[in-house]
Amino acid sequence: MCGSKGVCQNTPGSFLCECQRGFLLDQTGRGCEDIDECEGSHRCQHGCQNLVGGYRCSCPHGYLQHYQWNQCVDENECMNSQVCGGASCHNTLGSYKCLCPTGFSFEQISGSCHDVNECSSSKNPCNYGCSNTDGGYLCGCPPGYYRVGQGHCVSGVGFSKGQMLPIGGDTEDNSLSPEVCYECKINGYPKGRHRRATYEKEALTSNDAKGENAAGLPMSLASLGTENQFVFNFNISDLSSKDHILQFIPAISTLTNHVRYLIDVGNEKGFFKINQKDGISYLHLTKKKPQSGVYSLDISSIPLFKKKELDRLEDKHDKDYLTGELGETLQMKIQIVLH
Numbered sequence: 001m002c003g004s005k006g007v008c009q010n011t012p013g014s015f016l017c018e019c020q021r022g023f024l025l026d027q028t029g030r031g032c033e034d035i036d037e038c039e040g041s042h043r044c045q046h047g048c049q050n051l052v053g054g055y056r057c058s059c060p061h062g063y064l065q066h067y068q069w070n071q072c073v074d075e076n077e078c079m080n081s082q083v084c085g086g087a088s089c090h091n092t093l094g095s096y097k098c099l100c101p102t103g104f105s106f107e108q109i110s111g112s113c114h115d116v117n118e119c120s121s122s123k124n125p126c127n128y129g130c131s132n133t134d135g136g137y138l139c140g141c142p143p144g145y146y147r148v149g150q151g152h153c154v155s156g157v158g159f160s161k162g163q164m165l166p167i168g169g170d171t172e173d174n175s176l177s178p179e180v181c182y183e184c185k186i187n188g189y190p191k192g193r194h195r196r197a198t199y200e201k202e203a204l205t206s207n208d209a210k211g212e213n214a215a216g217l218p219m220s221l222a223s224l225g226t227e228n229q230f231v232f233n234f235n236i237s238d239l240s241s242k243d244h245i246l247q248f249i250p251a252i253s254t255l256t257n258h259v260r261y262l263i264d265v266g267n268e269k270g271f272f273k274i275n276q277k278d279g280i281s282y283l284h285l286t287k288k289k290p291q292s293g294v295y296s297l298d299i300s301s302i303p304l305f306k307k308k309e310l311d312r313l314e315d316k317h318d319k320d321y322l323t324g325e326l327g328e329t330l331q332m333k334i335q336i337v338l339h
Helices: 307-316 321-328
Strands: 006-011 012-017 023-025 033-036 046-053 054-057 064-065 072-074 087-090 095-099 104-107 112-115 129-133 136-139 147-148 152-155 210-212 219-220 229-234 248-251 259-265 271-277 280-285 293-301 330-339
Touching: 012 023, 248 293, 259 271, 259 280, 271 293
Parallel strands: 229 330
Antiparallel strands: 006 012, 023 033, 046 054, 064 072, 087 095, 104 112, 129 136, 147 152, 152 248, 210 219, 248 280, 259 293, 271 280, 293 330
């Protein structure tokens, strides 16, 4: 009498049809038709889907309708291995991120990571010129300076007035001096030693250790290997407390006025000191006159940033960010021979 969705209620001499929830009597009064709840007032924020006898709210982008419960759950887009191509996928609530290593950016069209040319960015990372590399960059130094690690430049009278210690003995002498490099010939070839200056220029990005910065000014990419000990030979009478034995300047712009160079080891008697003036840190003799002898010093650097600021940068970026932003800690071993 009332159809499959109606309930028949008997009355004296007649009957009434009552409809189930989600249905409404048709014009005949003897049948029930579905109510389109989506046309009326509903509480759906992201769209409405009408169902027979009811309705369902649609889910926002990045969410899926739960197969059992009437609620939206996060869609893990990273389950699709192709979503980020060659980059790594990181699922987020309602979305996802394609992550590339430091120095690379994700290109949506190709779906892969591409090198970022930090040298062409509006925020110049270097003080004296920049050379882009695959996944990073090198900060150059002014002419006359040498790169020490990533972020520091060194010069001074140690590279001009100072002289390298000579190698004592003949080619048959088995003693090795730490201030030089050696080439060994074996398997039937005559053995011998070939001396090179420890601060021999090495081009890291091209065959030429020189280049130009963005302003067209010359810069140097010549570098010093920090694994070696640098030996300088001075005559005490030619060296005064005003002479800059070594000069240090930061190559990375973020370290400008935010770095300190220290003597870690070897200055127990206070013959040497590092002062800073006009952005240049320099190693020199103190008023306390040293005697003739060999003085081995370990020189390092520390960035002058508050811990909270460094923690904030680490939380905001990936683990390699600070190394690129602040460079490497300077670790330099020198030996000063006074006679």
